[in-house]
Amino acid sequence: MNQYQAFYKRIDKALHNDQLRRNFRSAMDGIRQRRLAQFPDKQELQILRYRAKAIRNKSLSRQAELLERLEAKLTENGIQVHWAETPLQANGLIHKILEAEQATSVVKGKSMVSEETDLNHYLEQRGIEVIESDLGEYILQMAQEPPSHIIVPAIHKNRFEVAELFQKFHPEQPHTDDVDELTGCARQVLRKKFAYADAGISGVNFAVAETGTLCLVENEGNGRLSTTAPRIHIAITGIEKVVENLSDVPPLLEILTKSATGQPITTYFNMISRPRQPGEKDGPEQVHLVLLDNGRSRIRSDEELVDTLRCIRCGSCMNHCPVYVHVGGHAYGTTYPGPIGILLEPQRLGIDKVGSLTSACTLCGACGEVCPVRIPLPKLINRLRADAVNAKPSEKGVPGTGALRSRSEAVIWKLWQSIYATPLLYRGFKFLATRLRRIKPPLAAGWRRYRPIPTPAPRSLGELARQQGYEDE
Amino acid sequence: MNQPERVYFFGTCLIDLLYPKAGLAGMALIEREGVKVIYPANQGCCGQPAFNSGYRQEALAVARAQLNCFPKEYPIVVPSGSCAGMVKHHWPELFAGEPDESQAIAAAQRTYELTEFLVDVLALQLNDLGQPTKIAIHTSCSARREMGVADRIDSLIAQLSNVEVMDHSHKTECCGFGGTFSVKQPDISGAMVEAKCNALLASGADTVISQDCGCLMNIGGALEHQQHALPTQHVAEFLLQRTSGESE
């Protein structure tokens, strides 16, 4: 099965799941409303977006230097820094840390980078118990599904579906489909895990070079418990998450939480600067940071595509995407779904693997309009489309450049070009199309499933304009 | 900008072949205000279909053929948000580094979407002569986000005293056309247009009005396919009909 066929299959499955589509529609409608309520002043919003963009650009343009400073400062603070080029290296590093400390159980806070590396499976295969402590992630761990959204990972499930899962995995708990009671039930189960886990793994939202601080945004307190209760804390993140100063954090944090969930601030905001100090009563004895590249340096080297790395993973682009709302996150088949997934995943995994994602976009611009760091998502997605069919791929470009070029499609566009770039041919074409207007070419079967092939007018505008005496020049 | 003496009308390939009445109506609206409309005979397509499919060389060749149709300094009026957006925002990108880049940028700068031109340049005043009717307005995503002129159609329609505008849910959401998207991802496109049609049908409108024929072809086609009797019409035709006392 080629990547298009596999993609169509996932789309078909999603579109035929009415429950799923209702879940997404209502969830996305709600989250859009909540975001909107956070930005009553349109101008203020634009100022915030420009500021956030500038901070992210500054961080990216000086990334190498900032990463060095970050490492030095973290090391000074007693946090051990590890570098990973590939997902496998990152997983291996984390496993080694755990092994050295004979850690056999892990509680995890939500981390999309760990999804990127498929860390859970890696550790489980090596005999380590991994428990997701974010409620949504915990639900997915029971269901054995990947996240369908980067912020609200189990959003594709409604509370009845969640209740069923709890019933199945925790028959000892009283059956309920009340959201608060379900949350209470999860709390009961997870609290015990926090108490005995050897290590906690978390993501990072911002890594501050100036102070060597790892910032973690969350709502459930599970992040705080995962990073403070066990004796080892391992944070994993992408290298692009570094920012220079502590003062860079508040503007990013504000626009992140408002854009993501429509909250002025999340319930918890953790700033982790060092392991437990002598005389302190709590906190992990060891703190590690794994910095993952996984294609980011290559993305950074492209003048245009570097904007991809401004992303602060708010999820707003998917919340507002008219395609995402119909098919949901799993249809994309990649770690990151929605517009940012369409943009990032082909760059990370290769156009030859997932370039077909770029077709799932109408270029409507809804994502670019809400992105808090002003990533021109439609423009860059369109750029990837050009890369995908590029006839002369260069070594340096996006991996898999040119992989989706098909001879038949290329011929069609050449034909189109010769008609539309040659006035005489175009006029001949229009003449035929208008005179033979009742003859419908059996083209575009997909279009015809939902609409008829449109009928040309009896006379073209060009002809009518001449007849009515409009001048030519 | 003051009222110009002459403008170029860039009819777009879709209107040229499928919806010439919309084009003629747009031209008539402009001429009625005393501005001479020039319709270059050699025009065709802005290049957008190929550009949005990744075929930039082909798009460039076609765009270049248009550039030659609009040599003078007159404003270029385009009765479509997405084609106007292509010229205004993507021609500079497409022509970057080409010998005719500066011409393309100049053309982009004097390009207007039709309703934008009618409101911002002509300050068009309308006197409604039609029977009471209810319409729903679908604003194309390009007019809304790329061109930022979504409110111009609203303000034109608001001048029509006998026209009631019906609200519909998810008004700002894409109708699912997206050019070649509708062919490459037909089922997602089908789901999107179905949702759009349902919202429009529920609005209670007698007609759906838009400034983009791409959207109208998509929405109108889907309504026809589902055998609903809700007609669609380009805003230029609608405005002309309402204000010239003609009826369909």
Ligand code: SF4
């Ligand atoms: S691309 Fe922009 S909107 Fe999408 S997740 Fe990243 S920051 Fe948020």
